[in-house]
Amino acid sequence: MNKRLEFRGGWGTAFIPVVIFLFFCILYFIVFKAFEMYALAMGAFVALMVGSVLVKKGNYDRFWDSVYDGVKEAVPITILLFVIGMFSALIKATNISAGFVWLADSLGVDGGLFTAFTFLAVCVISTATGSSIGTMFTCFPIFYPAGVLLGCDPAILAGAIVSASIFGDNLAPISDTTIISAGTQEYTKKQGFADIGGCVATRLKYSLVAGVISFVLFWIFGGGGTTGAGAAEILEKNMNPTTLVMLVPVAVMLIVAIKTRNIYKAITVGILLGTITGLAFNLLTFDNVISVKDGAPAGFLTGGISSMMATVTLVISVYGIMGVLNGAGVLEKVTNGILNSKMGQTVRGAEFAMMLGISFTTLIFGGVTSASMTTFGKVQNEIGKRVGLHPYRRANLLDGFANAIVLVIPFLSVFVFLGALLSDGYDFIKPLTLTQVSSGMIYCMMLFLVLLFSIITGWGRQFEGTDGKPVSNPQEYTNKSTVM
DSSP states (O other), X not given: XXXXXXXXXXXXXXXXXHHHHHHHHHIIIIISOOOOHHHHHHHHHHXXXXXXXXXXXXXXXXXXXHHHHHHHTTHHHHHHHHHHHHHHHHHHHTTTHHHHHHHHHHHTOOXXXXXXXXXXXXXXXXXXXXXXXXXXXXXXXXXXXXXXXXXXXXXXXXXXXXXXXXXXHHHOTTOHHHHHHHHTOBOSSSSSBOOHHHHHHHHHHHHHHHHHHHHHHHHHHSOOOOBOTTHHHHHHHTOOGGGGGGHHHHHHXXXXXXXXXXXXXXXXXXXXXXXXXXXXXXXXXXXXXXXXXXXXXXXXXXXXXXXXXXXHHHHHHHHHHXXXXXXXXXXXXXXXXXXXXXXXXXXXXXXXXXXXXXXXXXXXXXXOHHHHHHHHHHHHHHHHHHTTBOHHHHHHHHHHHHTTGGGGOGGGOHHHHHHHHHTOSOTTSOOOOHHHHHHTOXXXXXXXXXXXXXXXXXXXXXXXXXXXXEESOGGGSSSOSOOO
């Protein structure tokens, strides 16, 4: 049996690398306003180097062995991230947002209806690309100025774009958070982690209910702005109905992912069909697929790999920190502490503990959901396994609450900062404050309420059966009988 990793000053010292990592999160995202994942990865590796000198004599090699053990668990996630990066880059290259702009102009929508339409369009785009921040940078310059000129409330419109970008981050099978949430939740009755298709299929109801309510509220409250000249010109520059054909490979990819529960098969089909479709409708050239420009690789295939390097590096570094905490027995202590508390005595209480845990972790990580879910996912996995919750349920609560109301907090959310940043730069629009952007993020608020309702009522709660399949009756597995 391997000996525990021991630190000078006791097991609490193992948290110092976490504290150092959080310092870099705050420094780059809040102070410097530099939203780069590789900067956070640097912070994590610096934290590991500092942590290595805090171990007791004879533990130095064991420290790095613990880091390696943690990183090994990140391998499936990193492979998936690279694969989905190519599909995401493909969809971005075809500029699908231009098709939605054409559709909005054709339907003659404005005011509150344009805000609601923008929310719906950006939800589709973010689900297709699996990138919340990438979607925000793509959609803000197109939908935001045009919407303001069409009479939308600027704060509500900005909130619609931000929260719709988060919608896809929460739901898309090719999202890094979907992959991380599934890849951190293990089965107890069989080997392996939660499959992504199953997670997406079971969380769809939460996202759709929250999304429908949000659509209506955006329609009601999204108008009231002043209609201005110039909207038609902005819309005309960004219109191309042909790009809507790319919804076909996106839909096929989603269907294959949910039906087969095999994300690799889904992405392969999506990339092949998407490439053929893009070339056939002149949305892509062969140079857009793979080429060399000025001696450097170009095209969406290499671009997709490159776009994921920073996120992959961050995941590897955070998993390394988690390996240290696991080697020191800290994760076990935290898990036992939660399960031995009053909350841990019932399944509902355990789910409340999960809600509070991932929300707090996301809060202190400045809204960097990939890092917060990688960090707390290990704890959530152990809590959920001990009360018999199915990996799908654990993954859905982890991802859902990480992308819910905690991202609305004005001064501690990277998404609010980005929303305010992207609202600037237009002569005819006054830049929004952080509180204005956060007030418009209706979907995040609704998702929190839907998931809270799910915990209180047990709606969607599933347990792991003897063969690993989800069952609704907790008596179908050997565990506690206390479920309420």
